[in-house]
Amino acid sequence: MTAKIINGSRFALALIWMLIVAVLALMAVTQNPDFDSSIMNLLPKSEQQPKVQLAINQVSERFSKRMILLFTSDDDNKAQLAVATMAEVLTELPDIANIKWQVNDEDMVQAQRELYPYRFSILDPSIRKHLLRNEFKPVQDRALLNLYSPLNTGRSSIIDDPFGLYSELNLNRKNNFNIQISNSLFKVIGVPTPTYMLTLTLAGESYSPSLQKRVLSVINLEKDKLNEKGVILTMSGLLLHTAAEAKQANHEIATVGLGSLLGIIIMILLVFRQFKPLVLMIVAVTIGCLTALSVTTLIFEQVHLITLVFGIGLVGVSIDYALHFLCERRNCSAKTIVNKILPGLTLGLFSSVMAYAAQALAPFPGLQQMAVFSVIGLCASWLTVILCFPLWTHNDSEKSLVAARILDRFRQSFPRIEDRPMMIGGILCACLLLALSTLSSGDYADDVRLLQSPAESLIGEEKKVQKYLNASGSSQFLVIQADDIEHCLQKEEQIRPVLEQLISDNLMGGYQSITSFLPSLQRQAENNHLVEQLYEQQLTPFYESIDLSVSDIVNAQKIMKQTMKQALTPEVWLSQENSSAWRDLIVRQVDRGAATTIHFTGKIDEAAVIILKQLSTKDKGIVFVDRIQNISDLIGGYRSEAVKLIALAYLGVIIVLFIRYKLQVWRIIFPPILASIFTLSTIVYLGYGINIFHLMALILVLGIGLDMGIFLIEIHKGAHTWLAASLSTYTSVLAFGLLVLSDTPVLHHFGLTVFLGLSFIWLLTPIMRGNNSRKAILQ
Amino acid sequence: MRKAFFIIILWLPVTLFAQLNFIDLEAITISPEELKGKFKQEKFISDRAITLLSTGVFSYQRGKNILWKTLEPIENELIIVPSTIVNKQGGNELVHLDVNPTVRMINELFFFILTSEWRELSGLFELSGNLEHGIWTAELTPIDKTIALFSSRIALSGDTLLREITLYEKGGGFTKISFDKLSQ
Secondary structure, three states, X not given: OHHHHHHHHHHHHHHHHHHHHHHHHHHHXXXXXXXXXXXXXXXXXXXXXXXXXXXXXXHHHHHHOEEEEEEEOOOHHHHHHHHHHHHHHHHOOOOEEEEEOEOOXXXXXXXXXXXXXXXXXXXXXXXXXXXXXXXXXXXXXXXXXXXXXXXXXXXXXXXXXXXXXXXXXXXXXXOOOOEEEEOOEEEEOOOOOOEEEEEEEEOOXXXXXXXXXXXXXXXXXXXXXXXXXXXXXXXXXXXXXXXXXXXXXXXXXXXXXXXXXXXXXXXXXXXXXXXXXXXXXXXXXXXXXXHHHHHHHHHOOEEEHHHHHHHHHHHHHHHHHHHHHHHHOOOOOOOOHHHHHHHHHHHHHHHXXXXXXXXXXXXXXXXXXXXXXXXXXXXXXXXXXXXXXXXXXXXXXXXXXXXXXXXXXXXXXXXXXXXXXXXXXXXXXXXXXXXXXXXHHOOEOOOHHHHOOOOHHHHHHHHHHHHHHXXXXXXXEEEEEEOOHHHHHHHHHHHHHHHHHHHXXXXXXXXXXXXHOOOXXXXXXXXXXXXXXXXXXXXXXXXXXXXXXXXXXXXXXXXXXXXXXXXXXXXXXXXXXXXXXXXXXXXXXXXXXXXXXXXXXXXXXXXXXXXXHHHHHHOOOEEEEEHHHHHHHHHHHXXXXXXXXXXXXXXXXXXXXXXXXXXXXXXXXXHHHHHHHHHHHHHHHOOOOEOHHHHHHHHHHHXXXXXXXXXXXXXXXXXXXXXXXXXXXXXXXXXXXXXXXOOXXXXXXXXXXXXXXXXXXXXXXXXXXXXXXXXXXXX | OHHHHHHHHHHHHHHHOEEOOHHHHHHHOOOOOEEEEEEEEEEEEOOOOEEEEEEEEEEEEOOOEEEEEEEEXXXXXXXXXXXXXXXXXXXXXXXXXXXOHHHHHHHHHHHHHHOOOHHHHXXXXXXXXXXXXXXXXXXXXXXXXXXXXXXXXXXXXXOOOEEEEEEEEOOOOEEEEEEEEEEO
16 A cells, blocks of 8 residues: 555656656747857856947957958959859848948049048148148148149149148048959959959848858859859858858767767667667656756757757766666666665765856856756756656566676776775875876966867968958957047047057057047147148248139138038038948947947057056056957956866865765765876876866766765665766766867867766776775775 | 052041050050150149149159159159159158058059050050051040049050040049150
């Protein structure tokens, strides 16, 4: 009767659990889950001031959505035709917000005339320099030279702008890129073969796999056609990198996942010589993964691809519970097994959950996601094993496994530290010392660029495009904050001499400041005053030298005074055609006050960076942003954080284990600790710098290592426990360790650490084993 | 016989006043690697209807640079290379510009015309003109939209060498340059 009730309640519990899993999965599916592959999204958001963060977002959005296509051909006409054809094809794609490939003549005329009314407010820098020094004669000389020059450079009216201030301004105005307008198209200059440019802005995120597929399939199809016609297409854009990375990750998930699955299936079949254990294990792991995926999707909107890769790796850990159950089931009945293995499994779960939950404390969104995924997955698998397995294996036989006997014999032949404390202890101490000395010589590698693996060919194309166009990078820039735009502009004008100095000292290539196009109102008034002085001093002699009359002088002065009445305000400028390429230098959506950015072109020297950083000591509103450095610093910061997390995890586990095992706890703790040290030193020996991903992998090693130690102590029938422990190490090595083959650095480092760590643990645990009897240990 | 002679006479002017194209020009003119000579420039400023006269000397090295030295009424030395203009006055460098796209285009154009790069020009202009007794005149109408923004047409004339250029601006002004005492 009691047994029936127990059986009935077990059945009910199992049923409820299965229902929960099903409901969670249904809820997740209705959310329309999407996967994310951006490494940046795994990293913490910058701890910047809000305006600086807005600026960073704006800049990264601009760069992440932009693509540059260059068409090169020996035949100029073919290259021109290629641009037009590609533009036509791309225009039809809804994923593309806009395409720039030709200049509308009217726009160009308009852009050239738009600023004409402000010719006395915006001055060419070299003219301004002369006027500031009261050198009025050289300006007149220059106007005279231009007048007599055979080259007509769009000179304006001799009365409206006698000194040609507007054409001087236009003449010296540099373009964004190394581009010349040829036949209304953007032709790249300074290259041996005719090359034309097309830029496009994506409508959606470049990380979206579906967008990548749609855009790139169209471009690549056209690229092949162009290749046949002798036109080479060179491309640059984040989309290409994310697409390549996603492709690589997908490929690796497929190969590593499949490889590990096959390896596991073959081994399980070999050991159990039955299909049922395999099916049960797959069920346990699938339920674990499914529940983890459902809950992660429900908590975070998008599940990251790397989270998913680790999710597949979760197989290696949650399969432990199923393995231990099925191995021990060979020793005892379905009725008694739960009582027998529950303490071990629970402690194992506890230690793993502790280790994974520690990751959630790290402020990396990616790690938090992984922590949630693994903790939920483990718990779900554990519940499935505890609640459902006794029911599903009700009638199974209790026949010991051949593999267990063979493996146990091997283990028995392993030296035990207590048998030969001096020798084995000595060897271990020597290894430890060697490892520690290697470790102390090691370095850290926190540079975010080391963690990404752009394909060589892409880098080559990217560099070519950057070189051709002299384009600016997106990772370093200045953010200028003030109460309003006018004050931002004034601040920029104040720091521009510093930047000019850096250029003349050859510490910096160049920079893009909005004040080149939109001077502050204060500066405009100052410029007006300088022009007035120029007219006073030089207009009469200038006009006399070209035989113009007194009435012309009066007329010119009248026009000048009238023109000066209107100033170029940010509002007017923003509404103009010519501001379109530069509007992004103003940070949008700033709640209070205003912010602008200054971008750099070409290389920036370290010395220049120091000077740029110092700007903010004088004015807190000026911030130098170096995104790559910022992220690398953060990664470094979290690496040291990770060390603390690991220490914390170990400490928590030691306390709990100490309560149960008293002084025998060393048998469980030492193998993972020694394995961690040996692993890290091997990584250093291999020439890698330690980074956060190695340390996070160690948390996993700790979890699996503790499981093994606990199970071995808890369950006294050693042979099958050791088989289960060995199998679980094997499956984990297959699941995680295979990641060592990955070309994605993050995965490679993770896999390497797990592979080494688990191998060391598997070798060290038998050395530290007790007398093969739980009673002996607990006594 | 008389009839045949008459036909030949009738055909003569046709060959003498042949319609001109870029290929003809390439055959007729010589494009020396180096050339120097004197120039006379008339610049008509349309908004005040004045003409500015200047004279000077010039020399060029094909594909490399043009030295344009105005001697009267002001002294000025202009060194034009496709990407830069340098203005010198009394040996002092006055202007050094990394020129912007439009200016670069004008520069390049001046280069092509002065050094008789007919092949380059054929991609930018339509040509009409004629040849009479070894003297040719040609009118270039821009097909390149960018050039059309600042120049409506360019008139050229010469024999084996280019002798005169007139650049018509869109606003009504023009610059007429005639060459003299050319030597290689």
